[in-house]
Amino acid sequence: xxxxxxxxxxxxxxxxxxxxxxxxxxxxxxxxxxxxxxxxxxxxxxxxxxxxxxxxxxxxxxxxxxxxxxxxxxxxxxxxxxxxxxxxxxxxxxxxxxxxxxxxxxxxxxxxxxxxxxxxxxxxxxxxxxxxxxxxxxxxxxxxxxxxxxxxxxxxxxxxxxxxxxxxxxxxxxxxxxxxxxxxxxxxxxxxxxxxxxxxxxxxxxxxxxxxxxxxxxxxxxxxxxxxxxxxxxxxxxxxxxxxxxxxxxxxxxxx
Amino acid sequence: xxxxxxxxxxxxxxxxxxxxxxxxxxxxxxxxxxxxxxxxxxxxxxxxxxxxxxxxxxxxxxxxxxxxxxxxxxxxxxxxxxxxxxxxxxxxxxxxxxxxxxxxxxxxxxxxxxxxxxxxxxxxxxxxxxxxxxxxxxxxxxxxxxxxxxxxxxxxxxxxxxxxxxxxxxxxxxxxxxxxxxxxxxxxxxxxxxxxxxxxx
Numbered sequence: 133x134x135x136x137x138x139x140x141x142x143x144x145x146x147x148x149x150x151x152x153x154x155x156x157x158x159x160x161x162x163x164x165x166x167x168x169x170x171x172x173x174x175x176x177x178x179x180x181x182x183x184x185x186x187x188x189x190x191x192x193x194x195x196x197x198x199x200x201x202x203x204x205x206x207x208x209x210x211x212x213x214x215x216x217x218x219x220x221x222x223x224x225x226x227x228x229x230x231x232x233x234x235x236x237x238x239x240x241x242x243x244x245x246x247x248x249x250x251x252x253x254x255x256x257x258x259x260x261x262x263x264x265x266x267x268x269x270x271x272x273x274x275x276x277x278x279x280x281x282x283x284x285x286x287x288x289x290x291x292x293x294x295x296x297x298x299x300x301x302x303x304x305x306x307x308x309x310x311x312x313x314x315x316x317x318x319x320x321x322x323x324x325x326x327x328x329x330x331x332x333x334x335x336x337x338x339x340x341x342x343x344x345x346x347x348x349x350x351x352x353x354x355x356x357x358x359x360x361x362x363x364x365x366x367x368x369x370x371x372x373x374x375x376x377x378x379x380x381x382x383x384x385x386x387x388x
Numbered sequence: 389x390x391x392x393x394x395x396x397x398x399x400x401x402x403x404x405x406x407x408x409x410x411x412x413x414x415x416x417x418x419x420x421x422x423x424x425x426x427x428x429x430x431x432x433x434x435x436x437x438x439x440x441x442x443x444x445x446x447x448x449x450x451x452x453x454x455x456x457x458x459x460x461x462x463x464x465x466x467x468x469x470x471x472x473x474x475x476x477x478x479x480x481x482x483x484x485x486x487x488x489x490x491x492x493x494x495x496x497x498x499x500x501x502x503x504x505x506x507x508x509x510x511x512x513x514x515x516x517x518x519x520x521x522x523x524x525x526x527x528x529x530x531x532x533x534x535x536x537x538x539x540x541x542x543x544x545x546x547x548x549x550x551x552x553x554x555x556x557x558x559x560x561x562x563x564x565x566x567x568x569x570x571x572x573x574x575x576x577x578x579x580x581x582x583x584x585x586x587x588x589x
Contacts (some may be wrong), residue, residue, distance in 0.1 A: 136500050137548035139507040139527055175575065181507055183589060207405045211574050232401060234531075234572065256436065259503050259531045303503070332501055357506065385528035387507045 138378065139387040140351050141181035141358035142372050143336060144365045146171055148217075149188050151197035169204045169272075175365070176209045178372040181387060183209065184193070184237070184360065187217030195224070199231040208230025217266055218245075225252050229260065237262035237306055240279035243286050243293075246300060253301025261304075263297040265290060267323055268310040275323055282310045290323070291330045298331045305331065306339040306360065316342025319350040319359065328355035336360050344370065344378040351384045390414040390585060391426035393453070393468075395433065395443040403432045403465065406571040410578055412585045420452045428460050428588035429453070432571075433467030437476035437534070439494060440467055450485065457487055461562050461587045463518075466532060469557065469565030478534055487563045490538025497550025503533045508547035508555075508568070511577065516544040516558035518566075518583045526576045528555065528568035535567065 147154045152166040172183045183205075187198045195218060202215055215228045216237030236256075242249050242263050253261045267275040268282060270275035275290035294305055307327050309320030317340055324337045332355035337350045341361050341375050350356050364370050376386045392403050393549040394416050406413040407430075414430075415422055423429060431453070433440050440491035444450060456462070464472045473484045476492040484492070495504055512519070530547070536554040544557040549570075557565040564584065 136497075136550065137508055138504075139509070141506060206402060207408065210402075210406055210409070210571060210577060212572050232405070234402075259505055303505070334501060334505060357501075385509075387509075 137385065138357070139385045140356075141183065141336075141360050142179070142347070142375050142386070143182045143184055143214075143360040143374065144175045144180050145186055145338075145360050145362040146175075146366075147182040147186050147188050148198065148361065148378050150191075150203060151189075154188065168201050169208060170213065171234075172205045172209045172213075175358060175372065176211055179376055179388065180211060180359070180372050182212045182214060184214045184216065186320070189218065199227050202228060202233050209256040214262060216262070220248075222248070222251055222255060225256060229256060231300045233260075234375055235260045235262050239264040239266065242297065242302075243277065243279055243288065246296065249297055249300040249302050253303070255375050258301050258303035259304050262306050263302040263304075264306040264308065265293060265297075265327075266308045269323075275326070278310055295332050296326050298333050302333065304336065305332045306336045309340060312340025313338075315340050318342065318346040319354075319356075321353050322349065324350060324354040324356050334358065344375060347375050348379055348382040348384060351379065352382070389426050390588065391423045391429050392416045393423065393429060393431045393441055393449065394418045395431075395447060395449070400432050400567075402571045406578060406581055407585070410582050412581075418447050418449065420449060423449070423452055423456060426456075426460070428585065429456060429462045429470035430584075431462065431464040431471065433465065433471065434531075435467055437467065437470060437478040437484070438480055438482040441469060441476070441482050444471070445526055454485060454487065454570045457563050459562070460527050461564065461584060462487070463584050464563075464565040465571070466517070466569060467565060469567050470534060470536060470562060472557070472565050473536055473538065485486050488538060488542055488557055488565070490536050490542065492534050492536055494533060495535045495549065495551065495553060497553075500550045503531055504549045504553060505531045507573075508549060508553075510545040510547060510555055511552075512545055513540060513543045515556070516556065516564060517587060518556065518558070518564055519544065522576060522579055522583075523565070528566075528570070528577060530555075532567060536565070537583040580587050
């Protein structure tokens, strides 16, 4: 039988503030460790299947800077580029896509105005609309959707929200476990599995990975299509190549 | 000079950026004179089949592209590849450029996620000159919900996704198509574009 032959994707994420990569990176083989374009190019060289820029700038001028970063990156990096953070309107989508991004990720803006997801999908196609869901375990055993870095509980149920955004036309879910994030104890398998089983669009697992085995675990135990990591790659604790070699040894399809 | 044909759909600049990166002179254009003067043509496209065909008709480029494709290499990418065929069935039946015989219909991948999005590995059928130096099994980036149904002789590569999904086509002469995005497929994608540009020399 011919099945799904897609490679599982490894996605590094770069936090960008005012056009500069934040967090103390100690890449040794690039000149400017704060330049997102150089960092993205290095990740591309290491075999990243896609690169995510998360814009953490709070100001308006910072946003314009982000479009410039994307435009410069798109001249040097030839793998799909996703941009998230601070996207609120259809015009924001347009600016970032026109600059050269392939996908745009929305988080709290989708919660505040779910029609934004529908309008963006209609206008630009489902494939470029990513909804980022930050989920946290509730006392009753389910998961709630939180925004603003976990400071605000939206009252939404994560599984219901995932189904809803799929219905609205979202093409992919970037799922972050707020319980696992930063722990380095591994991806949140229960959450990722529950979301993957609830939707029929790709899910990127995020939050919690600390070692090689966490990557194979999330692909073996859930239906996740991709795994995202930020600090693990930033601080060179692992390279993308090491992760992919490990997955290959485990017979998980990866692009090498 | 490579003419990147602009029919007001999708992001042409990723193709332009890739050509700049490999040092190939190119121009994004919807001007028939520029298309006629070019050494080779690239027809990119993201979006819906009927809308793209309407645009290309409105620009009056259908005959230009058809005539030019008889004498110089043409590469259709993604929706641009789909437009090379006789008919598309996205939303409605719509005539394409008719440069390669076949039709565009939804991917019959039961139980699998649509769009077919991500990196998939090529299998060879009748490899075209674009595949010089590219090994079978190489991964290319795909994003699409519709695929080409055509005779085996036109298919240079395919990928497994619930069915044999047509990945690249060639008419045996000047007309090439790539369902996947070479401009988003890293080094191997750039190698394919280089092979195409070499045909123009």
